[in-house]
Amino acid sequence: MDQVQLVQPWRPRRRAPRINRFVLGMQEVSCNFEDMESHSAYVEIPIRVVEPAIARRIEALVDRSVVISEASGSSRIDLDHSQFVDLIAQELVPNVVTPSESGWRFLLSLLQDLANWGSVFKYNEDGLFVRIPIYDKHGASKETNERIRIAMSRLKSQVAEFHSSVSERAALRALEEEPLSLRHVTADTPELTKIFTTGVGTWSMPYRSREGRTSRFVLLAETKDDQLPVGILEIGDDAPHNPARDAHMGFATEMMNLSEIDRQKLVERFQALRSALLDTGELVSPHAQLSEIFERRIELRAAGKGRADASRIAMNKRLTYLCRLAEAEAALVNMSGSEPVMFNQGLRVLRDLTIPRVSVEMTICGALPPFGGILGGKVIASMAGHPLIRRFTDRPFGQITSSIFDVDKLAPLLPRHGVLIVTTKGLYPGHSAQYNRVRIPNGTANPVFLRKLGDTNGQTSSHISLETSRLATQFNDLNGQHVVSNLYGSGGAKRQRIISGAVLQLGLPSEIAHAYISRPVYGVNFVSNLSRVVLYNESPEWTVEPFSDLPSDIDYCKSAIELWRLRWGANAADRVQLNSHE
DSSP, rough: OOOOOOEEETTTOOSSOOEEEEETTEOOOEEEEOSSSSOOOOEEEOOOOOOOOHHHHHHHHHHHHEEEEEEETTTEEOOOOOHHHHHHHHHHHOOOGGGGGHHHHHHHHHHHHHHHHOOOEETTTTTEEEEEEOSSGGOOHHHHHHHHHHHHTTHHHHSSOOOOOOOOOHHHHHHHSOEEEEEEEEETHHHHHHHHHGGGSSSSOOOOOOOOOOEEEEEEEEEEEEEEEEEEOOOOOOOOOOHHHOOOOOHOOOOGOOOOOHHHHHHHHHHHHTTTTTOOOOOOOOTTTTTHHHHHHHHHHHHHHOOOHHHHHHHHHHHHHHHHHHHHHHHHOOTTTTTTTHHHHHHHHHHHHHHHEEEEEEEEEEEEEEGGGGGGGHHHHHHGGGGHTOOOOOOOOHHHHHHHOOHHHHHGGGGOOSSOOEEEEOOSEEEEEEETTOOETTSSSSSSEEEEEEOOOOOOOOTHHHHHHHHHHHHHTTTTTOSSSSSTTOOOOHHHHHHHEEEETTOOOOOOOOOOBEEEEEEEEEEEEHHHHHHHOOOOBSSSSGGOOOOOHHHHHHHHHHHHHHHHHHHHHHHHHHHHHH
16 A cells, blocks of 8 residues: 655654554555654655556666665665656656657656655655655745745746846835826736736746636836836636635534524525526426425436536536535435535535635735835735725626526625635745735725735645646547546636646556645735625625725825835835945
């Protein structure tokens, strides 16, 4: 049985290793937490390829990298990691990929990505394995952040082309004295487009496009003679699954903690959503009795699977939603055959429908040179409450939702108050200084703050190169394994699912392609009763100006820069003074 070892730093209070069991890929695996005094946390995964031809070739590389050391009269087998990585790079030099080579090339590219990420290859009597570092808040340090920065920089295909002739002192003077304006980047603003596209190249993180709605902005300092680009901002639909955000919004609510009144409210809401579904075919009507729908839940679940056929996506989603809503409703009324866990299916529907209506993520948020060194990133982050951001979700239902629901019936069942929560993520584990104590203007009242909501779970493929992704797609296609549909609306995380599909074809656990990096999640609420709004469709209790009474763009930027000057202006001046003496 394949084993994965999560090795954590030694802690005095632990007296003995403990064994947990969990599912890795399709197998149950032992997870051994060992006490070690001088090692960082890592995940240890064996590399055992099922394809004989590929297995022989990887064994040949291992044979050329194995070293045998003699100590105390016994020999010890180990692997020269550097030699093994060099051999991988040499094997990758030819660019021609034939069908028979696609799996081999994909594996080599994946292993190279793992090495660049800081993973270490080892060998013993059980074979080849890789130790992938765990980057989380417990091991956060400047050294770790620098290692991550270098690794991410290797993945960038874009060279930073943004240049500024503005000195730090002139930049500080602009923030201290000049008005700011947040400009929307569109096809009609080529100069702003150039600032954004060149500016994003200054980021350590490689920029990748994403599915769903997005908007880009440039923050300018309006001087008498020029417009100085202070920073850039991109917002978009947040990921469907974000545990820290979901818990904050109430989507982790347990049925056992609901009052009887709230249970009844949710029963009625699930019924109403079910009735708003469009025709679900001959299997069962969404208007049928709950007992009839619940009895056919297994058939509904089976019929709703699959997203590859464009002509079936809408119908399959209707069937899936009908099944989930019926299961949640049955759990709330304690129907025979139901289980409390089924309530989570209803929360999942509410999450899918309300997140696009109330939540937005700042996917790119930062200052451009030279404003970054004088805390300009904080004023960019304070744009989270800008009217342009808060209006982002105030638009008609999209094509996918309109193909699943009668939108005239659906509209009154969902919030429509613009953006109610803005989230963003730090680049490095632990804490992001940029978002620390960032204040969001609130008219004449006290500002609201960006606050840490939690951390991501680390199951991301952000460390995988575009070349590896391309080879994964090619490997899947050449083997007739179209594991992921490219159709919009056929599910998120397509890139990660494509890579996982190729990894599984090799016989490796999909977890070998995970980065195991946990990043902090930050958010700001514009209402004090967020969970009540999204779960029960109650009216918002605003902590900022109501959506119906947004400030002007000019007034908002004026308030934001005044808050920055009050809190951070002196710190920024000290930095400029310090840098001038270096």
